[in-house]
Amino acid sequence: MSQLLLQGGRVIDPAAGLDATLDILVEGQLIAAIGPALSAMAPTAQVVDCRDMLVLPGLIDTHGHVYQYVTGRFGLNADQCGVRSGVTTIVDQGGASCITIPGFRHFVAEPAATRVFAYISAYLVGGLEGHYYPDLYRPDCLDAAATVKSALANADLVKGVKAHAEIGGFARWGLDVMKIASKIGRDAILPVYIHFGQLWPKPESGGRAVNPDSIFNQVVDTLKPGDILAHPFSRHPGGFVEENGKLHPLVHEAVARGLKIDVGHGSHFSFKTARVVLDSGVIPDTLGADMHGYNTHVPSPAGTPDSHPDEEHSFLGRTQFSLVSAMTSMLALGLPLHHVVAMATSNAAKMIGMEGELGTLKAGGVADITVLDDKRGRWVLEDNEGTQVVTERMLAPRFCLRDGVRYDADAPQLPLARAA
Known part of the structure; x- marks a missing residue:
């Protein structure tokens, strides 16, 4: 069974009260383990460096x-x-x-x-x-x-x-x-x-x-x-x-x-x-x-x-x-x-009546995981009334796993950040 190691990201799971720098090991369609320094558990796993990124439930x-x-x-x-x-x-x-x-x-x-x-x-x-x-x-x-x-x-x-x-x-x-x-x-x-x-x-x-x-x-x-x-x-x-x-x-x-x-x-x-x-x-x-x-x-x-x-x-x-x-x-x-x-x-x-099944990260659970860039800087956000708000934090999708399969965030309609 193929293994994927999401390494060193900030893992946040509100359902589990989790917010820490951790690894997530994925085997096939499931999460095998969540914890610090998991590389020894899976020496042949494909490693994805998630440092400075948010690793969230799908x-x-x-x-x-x-x-x-x-x-x-x-x-x-x-x-x-x-x-x-x-x-x-x-x-x-x-x-x-x-x-x-x-x-x-x-x-x-x-x-x-x-x-x-x-x-x-x-x-x-x-x-x-x-x-x-x-x-x-x-x-x-x-x-x-x-x-x-x-x-x-x-x-x-x-x-x-x-x-x-x-x-x-x-x-x-x-x-x-x-x-x-x-x-x-x-x-x-x-x-x-x-x-x-x-x-x-x-x-x-x-x-x-x-x-x-x-x-x-x-x-x-x-x-x-x-x-x-x-x-x-x-x-x-x-x-x-x-x-x-x-x-x-x-x-x-x-x-x-x-x-x-x-x-x-x-x-x-x-x-x-x-x-x-x-x-x-x-x-x-x-x-x-x-x-x-x-x-x-x-x-x-x-x-x-x-x-x-x-x-x-x-x-x-x-x-x-x-x-x-x-x-x-x-x-x-x-x-x-x-x-x-x-x-x-x-x-x-x-x-959607799926609490505990989706929207959370747990060993043995489905490997639905989203990885986001978490950037600092200054950007302008604007609504359709023309109101502008300056933000110093910008989230952007990097990739996700759905049932353990990776999909890069490359949709053509994704917005482009506008610098302040």
């Missing part, structure tokens, strides 16, 4: 869009977002539905080198073109019983339910869609992941008038402990921050009820909003990159739309991001390294 991206081709321009290649970006596991958010989950399994999850799971869409059509066609997402385009049946029959793949709480939907159908999505989650005994944001089409294109500040509390009232509120740092109204620029008064209550928070970075991430939320004492549990075909430079399939009508989905030319660059943004905002690592490892594993 990163888990809790918010991906990787139903490539079936969701049109929206879906990206799973391995470009995954192992080729230093990410060993990715959770597709709402691309597959009860109708299309067999195709997702056969054409995406099974052939991918990346470990792929799904939060099944509450909608019959899934995430076609990032909800480009709004009439496909009205209440009579959901089937709770069929979605529950599909989720239970594909329990190895489906780890939750994806739904939307945005002004466009509330303007047309109020809370009806959210109530159905909540029922799916309860009946399937799965967490529901809620998108907050101003998803196209906006209220002015038809429907009832909506007070954005009323959406958060209406949605929270439908949810159960363990459900996930996404996009706390969105620049759009209707979520965590009210139009007056202050934290919605029910956010702390929602956390106290047991609801979880996922950053879901995306192109609508705002440093200003993040500052309001964090300064109010609200710390997200998980990260999630939220990359898709409308907010990256990846070429789109022929014949798909040139752009998305929703500005939230449009790449405005200022930023390019990944899960690891989102980790850098969290550090720049002042979150501790250990919590940022936990967001993308142990906390993410809890979100």
Whole structure:
């Protein structure tokens, strides 16, 4: 059996309370040992020098869009977002539905080198073109019983339910869609992941008038402990921050009820909003990159739309991001390294019900490992509002092991650092 020795890196595993300079010996698909100076255990092992690098449990991206081709321009290649970006596991958010989950399994999850799971869409059509066609997402385009049946029959793949709480939907159908999505989650005994944001089409294109500040509390009232509120740092109204620029008064209550928070970075991430939320004492549990075909430079399939009508989905030319660059943004905002690592490892594993199996490093466990460069200097980070933040610490993916197989971080959409 082949042996690989990751030598001398800073090994951080929040689940195990581990932070030390150690070696990790990998044999085949498993971790054989973790400890100091392991070279004597495996004199013939291939040695990888990890000095000055972070060696972490395989990163888990809790918010991906990787139903490539079936969701049109929206879906990206799973391995470009995954192992080729230093990410060993990715959770597709709402691309597959009860109708299309067999195709997702056969054409995406099974052939991918990346470990792929799904939060099944509450909608019959899934995430076609990032909800480009709004009439496909009205209440009579959901089937709770069929979605529950599909989720239970594909329990190895489906780890939750994806739904939307945005002004466009509330303007047309109020809370009806959210109530159905909540029922799916309860009946399937799965967490529901809620998108907050101003998803196209906006209220002015038809429907009832909506007070954005009323959406958060209406949605929270439908949810159960363990459900996930996404996009706390969105620049759009209707979520965590009210139009007056202050934290919605029910956010702390929602956390106290047991609801979880996922950053879901995306192109609508705002440093200003993040500052309001964090300064109010609200710390997200998980990260999630939220990359898709409308907010990256990846070429789109022929014949798909040139752009998305929703500005939230449009790449405005200022930023390019990944899960690891989102980790850098969290550090720049002042979150501790250990919590940022936990967001993308142990906390993410809890979100998909795989705590102790993924998101941790242990002898005898699966050899899913991410190795990052941890650089010091001065770099400029910029969001799509044009807000700039200077950071003195930059994380960048070097490579990862997925089931013991090495993949270098060479994805073409990985962002380039910009010196201050």
